[in-house]
Amino acid sequence: MTDSIAARSAVAHATSICPAHDWCVEAGAHSTHASVYVEAPNADGLGDRVLPASIIADEQGAPFIGFLDLDLTPEQTRARCAELRAHLDQVEALADQLDGIAPGDPAAETYSITAPGAFGRLINAEIYESDEPDNPHSTIAIWAESNSNAELDVTGAAQLIADLERFIPRLRALRKHRAAPQAHR
Known part of the structure; x- marks a missing residue:
């Protein structure tokens, strides 16, 4: 609410x-x-x-x-x-289409976000497929990288915001892919 x-x-x-x-x-x-x-x-x-x-x-x-x-x-x-x-x-x-942002590829392994000044990826998202034979399932795993600390100036923060805005359609694509009926579920 x-x-x-x-x-x-x-x-x-x-x-x-x-x-x-x-x-x-x-x-x-x-x-x-x-x-x-x-x-x-x-x-x-x-x-x-x-x-x-x-x-x-x-x-x-x-x-x-x-x-x-x-x-x-x-x-x-x-x-x-x-x-x-x-x-x-x-x-x-x-x-997104009008802005020229290609829809996310739901089959992609991982989508990530980096930021200027960071030591690597800040946020990652992927579909995680369980390899447990008695409990097959998939989830969307989202995690932050612990060693990618970044101190951003105004320009860096603006770039991070833009990157996050591009990340959201990719996360939606992962959600759509995860929600689609599949034979192994």
Whole structure:
């Protein structure tokens, strides 16, 4: 939960005067209960807020999450959020494509990040395949190199940030490769 969402939820809880639900921020007599609205931080091209969501309940019904013009259970909400995350990864891949950043090769053994002034790689990521015959599995291993200390100036820090931004699509490629169904799993 982001700090702003947590802060709004804390305010909503602290200021709730509804006897039926501690998350309800409606004042006075009301038959529909509603929590604080959570919205994306930016508006669409027409100035409308996007992805608003809140907890809603009427006097006869169980609470639900109003999201994407749907009445969702917590489990359904989590599933929709996972779909949106996957979609956002695809949108971000379009930005990488437009910037000329090739998509990461999911079959690559290791992706690494170095920084100017470092004594070697700073961060590494790879798909680790277990060689245990009775427990075959794979995971994404991410580790920092202990002997690659670097003291960066502003330019070096900017370069490291740029390198990290190029590393993220590669990490996504490893995640996508790991998530793909394979015969040995």
